[in-house]
Amino acid sequence: MNAIDKLALANAKRKELQDAGVAIERLDPIEKARRNPTSLRMAINGACWSCAGGGADGVGFTKEGIRDCTAKETCSLWNVRPYQATSKTLPQVSVISC
């Protein structure tokens, strides 16, 4: 299953839960890492999130700070930091409705 299929599946599951009246909880990367202590990806995301201000100045600002991080020579997480992709670097996807 590719990333787009996984996203569509997650969106369908979220809609199903919302329709059933389940409140959707939004977690920041630090809390996601805390709840998934064996996930290296979530640990990296949480570390960068914390390093870049933890969303204190806004989610978009923190994501942008991680994307534009300049610590390439000093931080071992730099090559694997999240939010590197932008809409300009992601492959274009065509949605075909039936």
Ligand code: SF4
């Ligand atoms: S890659 Fe940048 S944002 Fe992530 S932990 Fe390192 S210095 Fe912080």
